[in-house]
Amino acid sequence: MSLMIDVEKCVGCGVCMQVCPAVFKLDDEEGYATVISREYDDKTEGFVKEAIGSCPIGCINI
Numbered sequence: 001m002s003l004m005i006d007v008e009k010c011v012g013c014g015v016c017m018q019v020c021p022a023v024f025k026l027d028d029e030e031g032y033a034t035v036i037s038r039e040y041d042d043k044t045e046g047f048v049k050e051a052i053g054s055c056p057i058g059c060i061n062i
């Protein structure tokens with residue numbers, strides 16, 4: 001799955017990391033989230049989708 005965060009829009013709220021820490025990480029210095037893994041199992045994919053739906057900006061794209 002191709003997974004991208006639009007860092008120009010990300011506000012660094014950390015919700016994606018809270019929902020799915022196996023895939024998303026907040027870069028405290030830069031102030032935006034990054035994708036740390038693009039390979040994950042079906043169970044984790046459910047959390048990825050939840051994170052996408054939970055992002056207040058809608059800046060996580062697949």
Ligand code: SF4
Pocket residue numbers: 005009010011012013014015016017026032033054055056057058059060
């Ligand atoms: S939930 Fe969205 S806005 Fe918040 S840190 Fe993650 S990608 Fe950025």
